[in-house]
Amino acid sequence: MSGEPLLHPVEMDRIREGIAASVLGAPEGLADSLEHDAHGYLRLVDASRVGAEEASRLLREAVQGARAAGHSWDTVGRVLGVSRQAAQQRFAGKGVGAPPSAPPGGGSNSPKRRTLSGLTAFNEMAALEEAGRDGWHMVGYGPFFHEVEASGHPWEHYRVTLPSPARHRRLESEGWIPVGAGWFPWRYYKRPVDPGIKAPT
Template identity: 45%
Template sequence: MTHESSQPDEDLRAALSRVVAVIDPTLADRLEHDVESYLDLIDATQQASKEIDRLLHAAVTSARLAGASWDRIGHRLGISRQAAQQRFGRPAARSETISTEATRRLTPVTAFDEMEALAEAGRHGWHSVGFGMYFHDLARSEEQWEHRRVGAFGARQKDLQHAGWQRIGSMWFPWAYYKRPTGRPAETT
């Protein structure tokens, strides 16, 4: 194995180690003298592993929404198309939202058209209050809204919050969604 091919693995391992350290900041010092700390290390590592598995499921869902086939996804995972579909193909339970004058569901939308659809809805006073696979749940207000989608990996999220953007729900890997009112009255149709 060359240095070039092992470096990404080493970088990932270091980053994941930092994550485990964040889960329990006292762990590193306790490992020097406390047998129980090794069991705590197992707990923290298992917690991180479960979250990585959730992120993998979200990444596969995102790839499917972007149009990737089960064959290509299976190839990337080193498993068959059928195995990928069996493991990741069950859609998450989706709550149904009844449309009213104050709420509605924007569907179907994908990673390729959702921001344009949200921009149009935002001009008419609708803003996202939740989202999932192929949809955004919207609430109505009297002013226009703007929406942003940013990568879940970067530091931009803090900058957006400082600029008055509100985070919408929890992260939908690999994206985080934000909204803010513009102060302009909603357009009427």
């Protein structure tokens, strides 16, 4: 079973070139060392390993994002060029989509937490907006859920596709607090509501 490509060949080439450029360019002096240093090739193997692991992680999270957007395992499998069962076996994983168990260290003085479940890529921000108005702020997330914690004041939440380091610094300078490492392709931020500050657009 083969899926029809959703990207044009030029777009696919651009992605491949970008990955290769990152693998060669991120480690300091790696590309230049390949001209004269045999050890550089071991660094290239290590950099390629990191790139492959990251690509694998992005694919897993992209699949979960497609599921959160309402696409079936059959549709995801067609895009990947595999059967529905193969896609589900590879990417569903044990317990995927299930919210975490009780937060660690939950004593009587710990802040109250709850899980917003059944979320999709299209309704999660509305759910967080409503929770934020009621004084809840995001502390964790995964496919189809966000975990929020109670506080004594309202919060606002913001979602952005993989910000550049400069944009990330700007967001933090505006009081936005990153939550976790992100869930590809999104990165999440929160901040206590200040009537004088608007969320970035």
